[in-house]
Amino acid sequence: MRLAKKPKHSKPWKILKRKIAKLHQLIARQRLDWHFKLAYHLFSDVSVIFIEDLLLANLVRRCKAKLGDNGQFLPNGQSAKSGLNKSLQDAATINSLMF
16 A cells, blocks of 8 residues: 555655565465475375365355345355365465375
8 A cells, every 4th residue: 555655766756666566475475385394294204194185265265145035135154164265275375185
């Protein structure tokens, strides 16, 4: 939001853009580090690994809307599922591991 308020390609805009890029890079490196550590743990401590090929697109679909008798929408648990969807997409490179 603060970036949008700065004039484009001005010095403050470039400084803020650089800071945002560093934060994104930090998050990407943390995720990559976690994947390496998890893979190391799995291959060093576990004797058998089962892999299941899941379609992530099917898992992160929105819940179908529920209609009441009077035509109004009823709660369908989509707000709880949105948090699950973010977690699934965050760990998208690891499909499903069972040990």
